[in-house]
Amino acid sequence: MTDKKHDAVDLAQENEACEGEPLGTTYHRGPVIMRGPMIPSDTTTGNLLSHEDSTDWLHMDPWRVLRIQAEFVDGFGALAELGPAVSCFGSARTPRSDPMYRAARHVGAKLAQRGVAVITGGGPGIMEAANRGASQVGGKSVGLGIELPHEQGVNEWVNLGMTFRYFFVRKTMFVKYSSGSIVFPGGFGTLDEAFELLTLVQTHKVAKTPVVLFGSEYWDGLMSWIEGPMRESGNISELDPALMVVTDDEDEAIRVATSTIGG
Numbered sequence: 156m157t158d159k160k161h162d163a164v165d166l167a168q169e170n171e172a173c174e175g176e177p178l179g180t181t182y183h184r185g186p187v188i189m190r191g192p193m194i195p196s197d198t199t200t201g202n203l204l205s206h207e208d209s210t211d212w213l214h215m216d217p218w219r220v221l222r223i224q225a226e227f228v229d230g231f232g233a234l235a236e237l238g239p240a241v242s243c244f245g246s247a248r249t250p251r252s253d254p255m256y257r258a259a260r261h262v263g264a265k266l267a268q269r270g271v272a273v274i275t276g277g278g279p280g281i282m283e284a285a286n287r288g289a290s291q292v293g294g295k296s297v298g299l300g301i302e303l304p305h306e307q308g309v310n311e312w313v314n315l316g317m318t319f320r321y322f323f324v325r326k327t328m329f330v331k332y333s334s335g336s337i338v339f340p341g342g343f344g345t346l347d348e349a350f351e352l353l354t355l356v357q358t359h360k361v362a363k364t365p366v367v368l369f370g371s372e373y374w375d376g377l378m379s380w381i382e383g384p385m386r387e388s389g390n391i392s393e394l395d396p397a398l399m400v401v402t403d404d405e406d407e408a409i410r411v412a413t414s415t416i417g418g
């Protein structure tokens with residue numbers, strides 16, 4: 156190449172550089188860089204502020220995940236400073252005249268008198284009884300309610316309450332914030348809560364936590380089946396039945412349920 160030709164190529168390259176970048180301006184969206192035809196016509200802020208006619212997104216999973224996260228954050232925030240606590244589970248249908256209602260009320264009061272917060276599902280029946288006992292002696296009476304179609308908030312004896320949309324978030328709170336559980340007679344909901352906890356302990360997902368089944372007449376049948384067919388068929392270990400203690404004695408229930416709480 157002659158010297159003249161060299162000069163012409165250099166000049167063309169120089170001119171191009173002066174005109175700007177070959178693909179035009181660079182567009183940034185977070186860590187992503189886009190140029191030329193890859194630049195989108197919308198912007199994240201524009202999307203955020205735009206009016207949407209359809210509200211279908213409210214019922215989609217990404218939005219649901221945010222609601223679940225928010226529920227965890229609210230629950231942790233409400234309970235972080237609770238202190239030692241025991242959960243009392245039991246039927247939502249137990250009438251106030253039932254001896255088990257009376258027992259749950261006594262147990263709630265005795266736990267509170269020992270400085271132990273009482274956590275329940277915040278509903279009627281056994282939950283109300285335990286909350287009532289705890290709050291009447293000036294203790295911490297926690298109700299972790301669940302949004303149900305025909306239920307109205309938490310019972311009137313709760314002095315620290317929160318209503319959850321998701322059962323599994325609420326169950327996390329029971330497990331995380333109580334050192335032991337007392338399970339009064341109940342139905343599916345009660346068994347679900349007891350067996351969730353037992354499964355977590357059995358699989359070493361959580362530290363061994365005392366689980367008291369209160370009311371031998373009610374629970375003996377279940378214990379016989381657990382110690383019989385369930386254990387004999389090898390579906391649980393020989394040691395698993397001992398994860399539960401059955402009693403009719405309020406003070407023994409409290410002693411066992413609070414046994415992991417340090418003095």
Ligand SMILES: C/C(=C\CNc1ncnc2c1ncn2[C@@H]1O[C@H](COP(=O)(O)O)[C@@H](O)[C@H]1O)CO
Nearest residue numbers: 244245246247248276277278341342343344345
């Ligand atoms: C069915 C009735 C009320 C339902 N209201 C409830 N409120 C709060 N928590 C509840 C409710 N129902 C069940 N739970 C939870 O399950 C356990 C009791 O369930 P079970 O099937 O009655 O044994 C309880 O520990 C709660 O955490 C009637 O008015």
